[in-house]
Amino acid sequence: MATIQDRIKEIEEELHKTEYNKATQKHIGILKAKLSRLELEAQSHKKGGGEGFSVPKSGDSTVALVGFPSVGKSSILNKLTSQESKIGSFAFTTLTVIPGTLNYKGAQIQILDLPGIIENASVGSGRGREVLSMVRNADLVLVVTDVEAKGVDRIIFELHRAGIVLNRRRRNISVKKANSGGIKIHKPRKVDIDDDDIKDVLKEFKITNADVFIRESITMDDLIDHLKGNTIYAPALFVVNKIDLPHKRENIENLKQFGRVVEVSASANIGMEKLKEEIYQSLELIRVYLREKSGYVDTERPLVLRKGIVVREVVRKISREMLESFKYAIIAGPHRKQAELRVGLEYELLDSDILTIISRN
Numbered sequence: 001m002a003t004i005q006d007r008i009k010e011i012e013e014e015l016h017k018t019e020y021n022k023a024t025q026k027h028i029g030i031l032k033a034k035l036s037r038l039e040l041e042a043q044s045h046k047k048g049g050g051e052g053f054s055v056p057k058s059g060d061s062t063v064a065l066v067g068f069p070s071v072g073k074s075s076i077l078n079k080l081t082s083q084e085s086k087i088g089s090f091a092f093t094t095l096t097v098i099p100g101t102l103n104y105k106g107a108q109i110q111i112l113d114l115p116g117i118i119e120n121a122s123v124g125s126g127r128g129r130e131v132l133s134m135v136r137n138a139d140l141v142l143v144v145t146d147v148e149a150k151g152v153d154r155i156i157f158e159l160h161r162a163g164i165v166l167n168r169r170r171r172n173i174s175v176k177k178a179n180s181g182g183i184k185i186h187k188p189r190k191v192d193i194d195d196d197d198i199k200d201v202l203k204e205f206k207i208t209n210a211d212v213f214i215r216e217s218i219t220m221d222d223l224i225d226h227l228k229g230n231t232i233y234a235p236a237l238f239v240v241n242k243i244d245l246p247h248k249r250e251n252i253e254n255l256k257q258f259g260r261v262v263e264v265s266a267s268a269n270i271g272m273e274k275l276k277e278e279i280y281q282s283l284e285l286i287r288v289y290l291r292e293k294s295g296y297v298d299t300e301r302p303l304v305l306r307k308g309i310v311v312r313e314v315v316r317k318i319s320r321e322m323l324e325s326f327k328y329a330i331i332a333g334p335h336r337k338q339a340e341l342r343v344g345l346e347y348e349l350l351d352s353d354i355l356t357i358i359s360r361n
Contacts, residue, residue, distance in 0.1 A: 036224050099112050171216060238258055239264060
């Protein structure tokens with residue numbers, strides 16, 4: 001009798017040999033749904049245990065270095081931070097997670113050098129599950145390769161298989177299960193997936209009665225990722241190391257289909273400052289400076305926050321008592337048209353804003 005792993009392997013082989021086109025689109029979607037459901041089943045049967053990686057998050061954000069062994073992740077960590085990660089020209093030099101801190105523009109960014117990803121990491125090979133669990137907790141993923149740029153699609157596949165989707169946002173989908181009534185689909189006309197295809201995918205996940213709400217255009221992959229339930233969506237940069245070595249330009253250009261590409265050489269110190277800036281921008285961090293009653297502004301120690309934060313969240317960070325006595329705030333900054341703005345708690349902050357909090361007492 002075929003095991004779950006045997007069935008997973010069969011579907012993977014069929015996916016590999018099936019050419020993607022309009023005629024095979026539905027078939028491939030159903031195969032992916034079957035594969036995702038079997039992988040979830042396999043995970044539920046897997047017993048815990050084994051040594052894991054335990055690195056507490058620190059700083060303002062966490063970045064995970066992901067890639068095959070020997071592409072230079074440790075060298076990149078050493079250039080970005082003061083951490084001395086062991087470097088070698090052979091596989092599996094890094095056997096544990098090595099953290100370092102990048103201090104940049106007032107932000108303290110935790111960088112994690114993870115063991116190299118190998119084939120079938122998502123199903124446990126090479127301690128892959130432990131490695132990928134660390135990736136799930138990161139705010140940004142740096143997929144590191146060398147100038148040959150081989151196997152990046154495989155890394156993306158292993159991450160996706162583990163429920164980590166790169167450079168794609170969560171779609172507006174909800175599924176409300178019911179006890180009867182079959183599957184009812186509510187979607188706008190612009191969604192070009194057939195209702196029958198949606199129902200077939202849901203049935204693969206053993207959902208036969210539900211209200212399905214799709215509020216924007218989606219793909220079969222979007223629906224499957226939603227139904228898996230364990231999917232996270234992470235921003236990613238693709239870092240090509242050893243750019244000082246001879247290489248074919250098309251290998252690097254092909255990576256741009258996956259996201260932003262940064263070319264560096266850690267050993268020759270090429271492109272490292274650009275990489276720092278790209279990391280900072282990708283994390284969408286902003287700096288907010290607090291002005292004291294005396295008028296003093298501490299420019300050395302800004303609050304480092306996420307883009308989109310409002311005054312309320314900053315005040316709460318400082319003190320709950322201050323939130324209760326809040327009267328208004330005064331904002332000034334280089335990105336403001338007015339010299340000063342008097343605002344309330346729901347006002348959104350911009351990078352380099354100077355914030356003065358006025359209390360009722």
